[in-house]
Amino acid sequence: MTLPFVKMHAHGDDFLIIDRRGLDDPISAQVARRLGNRHTGIGFNQLAVVLDCADAAARIKFWNPNGTPLQTCGSATRGVAERLMHEAGTDTIVLRTDRGLLTCVRESGQRVSVNMGAPSLGWAAVPLAESMDTLYLPLEGDPAACSMGNPHCTFFVADLAAVDVATLGPALETHVLFPARTNVHFVQVIDRGHIRLRIWERGGGVPLGSGSCCCGAVVNGIRRGLLDDRVEVQCDGGTVTVQWDGQGGVVLTGSVEPIMQGIVYVPIG
Structure with missing residues (x-):
């Protein structure tokens, strides 16, 4: 079958949008892997399938390029x-999304913000393999953990x-402490309102950016007392802003830009 698509990026974090409102959803793990292959498909960090929804403008399902589903994606949501x-x-x-109802707002300068919801900070919600303080994990390097609907280790x-x-990320993603695997962040604090971030993304490798990872990294930095409540996050592909008051939802703001649109052939079955 043929599927119309739009490809966009947010600070280098590229994603594919397939709008299936009013139609069936043909996307399976196999189809997601085929589309996600950067040599024989289109390639993306995440695939967003847009579906009908009774209580919102649309429902979004997300896929990684390796064919695994994920619960949230700040870039593709925006x-x-x-x-x-x-x-x-x-x-x-x-x-x-699987995070619930998310409010998005158009900002100036081709930017869009999304309230990603409140982070989950308990060990079982991340999830971790056993009860512990998520602010100080018993791993070399003293990381912190939280969940933004997907697990984050900072x-x-x-x-x-x-x-x-690229070497440390895969081992940490699959560490026994993380039964659902984890995204891994490495953060250099420039000052209380500015960090530099590199990422190993669960199911995806090293991306130029990631919206939910930016949120998770800032949340953990604020919890550690290293950051203020509004932070500029510089990724390899560009900069976004993350705001969190320590209690409510985490607001992610940045530009989103189209790359291409077209029709792709996908064998089904």
């Missing part, structure tokens, strides 16, 4: 929001350039 706000002629929209380092993310 990309879908930008397109649907343009379609509806509005500057705000509510979308449903290391604070003195020199980000000295970290071999």
Whole structure:
């Protein structure tokens, strides 16, 4: 079958949008893997499938390029929001993901914000393999953990350039402490309102950016007392802003830009 698609990116974090409102959902793990292959498919960090929803403008299902589902994606949520706000002629929209109902707002300068909801800070919600303080995990490097609907493990380092993310990331992702595996962040604090971030993404490798990882890294930095409640996060692909008051939802703001659109052939069955 053929599927119309739009590809966008947010600070280098590229994602594919397939709008199936009013239609069936043909995306399986096999189809997601085929589309996610950067040599024989289209390639993406995340796939967002847009579906009908009774209590929001749309529901979004997310896939990693390796064919595993994920619960949330801040970049693709903002990309879908930008397109649907343009379609509806509005500057705000509510979308449903596995995180619940997320409010998105059009900001100045081609930027879109999304309230990603409150982080989960308990060990069982991350999840971790056993009861412990999520602010100080018993791992070399003294990381912190939280969940933004997907698990995050954050290391604070003195020199980000000295970290071999591609080597350390896979081992930490699959560590026995994380029964659902984890995203891994390496953070260099520039000042209380500015961090530099590199990421190993669960099911995806080393991306240029990640919205939910930016949120998780800032949440853990604020919990450690290292950061203020509004932080500029510089990833390899660009910069986003994350705001968190320590109690409520985490607000992610940044630009989203189209890359291409077209029709892709996908064998089904």
